[in-house]
Amino acid sequence: MTEKLYWVILDTLLNPALACSTITPMNSYFLTLVLNPNQEEKERKELLDIVRGKVEREKGKVTKEDLWGARDLAYPIRHLTKGFYAHFEFSAEPDLAKDLDKTLRVEEDILRYLLVRAKVQREEGKVNSQKEKVEEEETEEPVKKMMRKKKIRTS
Numbered sequence: 001m002t003e004k005l006y007w008v009i010l011d012t013l014l015n016p017a018l019a020c021s022t023i024t025p026m027n028s029y030f031l032t033l034v035l036n037p038n039q040e041e042k043e044r045k046e047l048l049d050i051v052r053g054k055v056e057r058e059k060g061k062v063t064k065e066d067l068w069g070a071r072d073l074a075y076p077i078r079h080l081t082k083g084f085y086a087h088f089e090f091s092a093e094p095d096l097a098k099d100l101d102k103t104l105r106v107e108e109d110i111l112r113y114l115l116v117r118a119k120v121q122r123e124e125g126k127v128n129s130q131k132e133k134v135e136e137e138e139t140e141e142p143v144k145k146m147m148r149k150k151k152i153r154t155s
Contacts, residue, residue: 025093025094026060026091026092027091027092027093027094027097027117027118028063028089028090028091028117028118029088029089029090029091029092029097029115029116029117029118030087030088030089030114030115030116030118031051031087031089031090031113031116032085032086032087032088032113032114033051033085033086033087033088033110033112033113034073034077034083034084034110034111034112034113035047035083035084035085035086035109035110035111036084036108036109036110036111037070037083037084038080039084039109044084044109047109047110048065048067050103051100051103051104052065052088054096054099054100054103055088055090055092055096055100058092058095058096058099059092059093060090060091060092060096061090061091061092062088062090063090064087064088064089064090065086065087065088066086066087066088067085067087068084068085068087069084069085070082070083070084070085071083071084071085077111077112078111080111089118097115097117100115101115
């Protein structure tokens, strides 16, 4: 049993009121917005404050906010060829993602958005399995690596 789980069980035994409450996990999310580039700076800032405020009101925490600025779009959206990009990284409860999705969908000045849950690495010093695989490949000899790619077996 992990130490964290041990303390949760101990707290529950000592304080029965905690047993009635539900513990919801916090997920990490990435949110990228493409905003109307013709928008005034003040209006754009208000819109980004609304997004940030929605996350913080729902007990979420914005960990990173980047404004990438105006960039060319790959294809026209609503007859516009440029968009103002903004990127957020935050952690919040899963219900917030659904509410935020509804809010972003109806906002007229948001041309496109992408809300993605980030993968979380395992606890207790374990790393992602893909990362372990890459480290394992780096330590292999080049000949074995090439043989493995060509599916040649050695006995």
